[in-house]
Structures are given as C-alpha cells and as structure tokens.
Amino acid sequence: xxxxxxxxxxxxxxxxxxxxxxxxxxxxxxxxxxxxxxxxxxxxxxxxxxxxxxxxxxxxxxxxxxxxxxxxxxxxxxxxxxxxxxxxxxxxxxxxxxxxxxxxxxxxxxxxxxxxxxxxxxxxxxxxxxxxxxxxxxxxxxxxxxxxxxxxxxxxxxx
Amino acid sequence: xxxxxxxxxxxxxxxxxxxxxxxxxxxxxxxxxxxxxxxxxxxxxxxxxxxxxxxxxxxxxxxxxxxxxxxxxxxxxxxxxxxxxxxxxxxxxxxxxxxxxxxxxxxxxxxxxxxxxxxxxxxxxxxxxxxxxxxxxx
Numbered sequence: 001x002x003x004x005x006x007x008x009x010x011x012x013x014x015x016x017x018x019x020x021x022x023x024x025x026x027x028x029x030x031x032x033x034x035x036x037x038x039x040x041x042x043x044x045x046x047x048x049x050x051x052x053x054x055x056x057x058x059x060x061x062x063x064x065x066x067x068x069x070x071x072x073x074x075x076x077x078x079x080x081x082x083x084x085x086x087x088x089x090x091x092x093x094x095x096x097x098x099x100x101x102x103x104x105x106x107x108x109x110x111x112x113x114x115x116x117x118x119x120x121x122x123x124x125x126x127x128x129x130x131x132x133x134x135x136x137x138x139x140x141x142x143x144x145x146x147x148x149x150x151x152x153x154x155x156x157x158x159x
Numbered sequence: 160x161x162x163x164x165x166x167x168x169x170x171x172x173x174x175x176x177x178x179x180x181x182x183x184x185x186x187x188x189x190x191x192x193x194x195x196x197x198x199x200x201x202x203x204x205x206x207x208x209x210x211x212x213x214x215x216x217x218x219x220x221x222x223x224x225x226x227x228x229x230x231x232x233x234x235x236x237x238x239x240x241x242x243x244x245x246x247x248x249x250x251x252x253x254x255x256x257x258x259x260x261x262x263x264x265x266x267x268x269x270x271x272x273x274x275x276x277x278x279x280x281x282x283x284x285x286x287x288x289x290x291x292x293x294x295x296x297x
Contacts, residue, residue: 002278029260036264041275044268048276074277090269097261104260111257115250127246129236134254142258 002045009042014100018109029110036097036104047089048082055081084154091146098142102135 012020017035025031060077068076105113112131119128180187191198241247 002275006275006279029256032260033263033267036260037268037271040265040268041272044272045275045279048272049279052276053280086269086273090265093269094261094265097265098258101257101260101264105253105257109260111260112250112253113257115253123235125232125235126238126240127242130239130241130247131250131253133239134250135257138254138258 003049006042006045006049009038010046011042012039014039014104015107018104018107022108027108027110032101032104032109032111035109036100039100040093040097043093044089048086051082051085051089052078084150087150087153091150095139095142095146098139099135 014035017038018031021031021034021038025034055078057077059081060073063073063077064070101111102113102116105111105115106117108114112135116128116131119125119131241250
C-alpha cells in the first residue's frame with residue numbers, strides 16, 4: 001500500500017506537479033518547492049526503504065539488548081549504517097533538482113526557467129547562452145561542494 | 160587400453176582436438192542450438208527498433224537538414240553576453256531562486272521520506288526484532 005502511494009507520487013513528473021501546484025498556491029517559487037517536494041518524496045521513500053531493507057539488523061538488536069527504545073535503535077542501529085548511502089542519494093537529488101528547478105520556471109513555478117524560455121522565444125541567443133553558462137557554473141559549484149560535504153560526513157578527507 | 164594412468168590424449172590415434180570434440184560434444188555444439196530463443200528475441204528487438212524509427216519518421220535527411228539550424232543557433236549564441244549589469248543582477252537573482260527551490264524541495268522531501276521509508280520496507284528490521292524478542296517498546 002505504502003509502495004503504491006510512492007509509485008503514484010513518482011509516476012507524475014515534476015513539471016506536471018508544478019502545473020498542479022500553480023493552480024493551488026499560484027505562480028511563484030512556492031509552487032516549485034511543492035512540486036519538487038512531491039516528486040522527490042516518491043523517489044526518496046523508495047530509495048530509503050530499499051536502503052533500510054539492506055541494513056544489517058544486528059546493531060539494532062545490540063541497541064535493544066542494552067535497553068534502548070525503538071527510536072534509539074533506529075538512531076544508533078540503522079542510521080549510522082545508512083548515512084553515507086542516504087547522503088549520496090540526497091546530494092545527487094539536490095544536484096539533479098537544480099537542473100529540474102531551472103525547467104519548472106517555464107510553466108511559471110519560479111526560478112530561471114521563465115527567463116530562459118522567454119529568451120529562446122524572443123531569439124536573444126547571446127543572453128540565453130550567458131544564462132546557460134550561469135547554470136553550468138552553479139551546477140559545477142554544487143557538485144564540488146556536495147562531494148566535499150559527503151567526504152566530510154563519511155569521515156574521509158577529500159583528495 | 161584401460162590403463163587409467165596413461166593420458167588418453169597421448170595414446171589416441173585421433174588428433175587431440177578431435178578427441179576433445181568427441182568427449183565433450185555438448186561444448187562443441189554450434190552456438191545457435193541452445194540459444195534459438197535468445198536469437199529470436201534479439202531479432203524481434205531489432206525489428207521493433209527499426210519499426211519505431213520508421214513510425215516516428217526519424218530520417219537522417221531531417222536530422223541533417225536540422226543540424227544546419229543548430230549550427231546557426233550556436234553561432235548566434237556566441238559570445239555569451241548579458242547586455243547590461245542590471246540584467247546580470249536579474250539573472251543572478253533568478254539563479255539563486257532556482258537554487259533555493261532545489262534546496263528546499265530536496266531537503267523537505269528527504270526529511271519527510273525517512274520515516275516513510277520504514278513503511279515501504281517489505282519487512283523492516285524492527286519487525287524482525289519483534290519476531291525474535293517479542294514486542295519492543297517504542
């Protein structure tokens with residue numbers, strides 16, 4: 001049941017969620033955030049549940065045997081194992097969403113997409129290439145920072 | 160002939176390769192004998208691919224004709240030029256807004272999805288533990 005709900009969330013693309021949320025909360029970035037939230041909720045729930053399934057349950061038994069509650073067994077038994085996996089999934093999604101967020105502006109859900117589509121429509125190609133350059137630089141910077149962050153959290157010094 | 164210590168390859172009149180072929184006939188079968196189904200599926204996939212190209216009218220002529228247009232656009236795109244500092248500020252603001260949307264959307268979804276992930280598990284570990292130790296306190 002839960003899985004089918006995630007499938008439903010995932011089956012609808014970000015652009016369509018954006019169109020739906022624009023009708024609910026109006027034009028602007030808020031609709032974009034909600035659209036990304038809905039689409040990512042489906043993706044993350046699936047990825048996270050699969051990661052949780054692969055986790056070793058012996059640490060959980062260990063925590064419970066020392067008198068821990070279910071909540072602490074999740075915090076100290078499961079979360080430390082999964083942190084690197086979850087983190088890399090979330091950071092990749094953030095990078096990917098930066099690109100998606102530059103698309104959903106086309107339908108009016110905030111971000112640079114509106115400017116970009118306007119420039120393609122009015123054939124201002126030099127300005128368009130400047131904007132594309134800006135997006136490229138932004139994605140490159142995010143990629144760099146994300147890898148730094150990931151290495152910092154899994155405790156390996158980035159080379 | 161029944162001397163097992165003698166290498167049969169060494170005593171046989173046949174060429175070694177021929178002997179091997181007779182002993183392990185199943186390994187020397189032509190490859191298509193066991194794989195007829197796989198070959199059929201492969202051919203079917205190629206047929207579907209070709210049919211798709213035909214059906215969607217993907218012709219090289221159209222691609223070739225369009226490539227000229229692509230070249231023109233690329234030439235028009237160079238050099239990148241924001242026109243004015245005022246426009247640059249507008250663009251930078253829009254990029255920051257895009258980043259903000261991505262960050263908020265991703266982070267809120269990740270935080271909400273972690274508890275949901277436990278519902279999606281076919282059998283998560285707390286259930287396993289329950290089945291071993293009886294009901295645990297949350």
